[in-house]
Amino acid sequence: MSSHGTDVPYLLDGPGTPPTTPADQELSRDMIAYWTRFAATGDPNGPGLPRWPAYRSGGGATLSLASGPGGIRPVDLATEHDCAFWNGN
Template sequence: MEMGYLFWEAKGNAAQQRLSRTMIGHWTNFARKGDPTGAGLPTWPKFSEGARVQRFAPDRVGPIDPQAQSKCSLWRQLGV
């Protein structure tokens, strides 16, 4: 689902276009310098034990608690 957002700017509404630019910025920074965070982009903290997962959605970009959000037993098994 994210490929359209990453390899060309989304043709959707304004929120989808902003999300596309944000995702492209994060991926480009990660490829270039190994750190997805950059000027004008939401912070993407380094992964660590108990770290949050980065969520990309038109209405919100930022870390979430996957266990609380999804209630998926997979996250509990992984200890995230």
């Protein structure tokens, strides 16, 4: 199954499995706050939310949106997904 679209139940009421655990419900609230703030201001960052770093080409921190241990946090995407291995480096 493709993971594209798995964020939809966290953002919209409708089909799909809604967030049921307290950690998933907190993630849903934070994701809605990020998306709403971004739509209103062009910047997803706001009070009470972990800082979403600006995208930088060539790597660097990106935001992991996860519930449970670790939660929402900046990660180095290339390291997190072992991109050096896949690039043959």
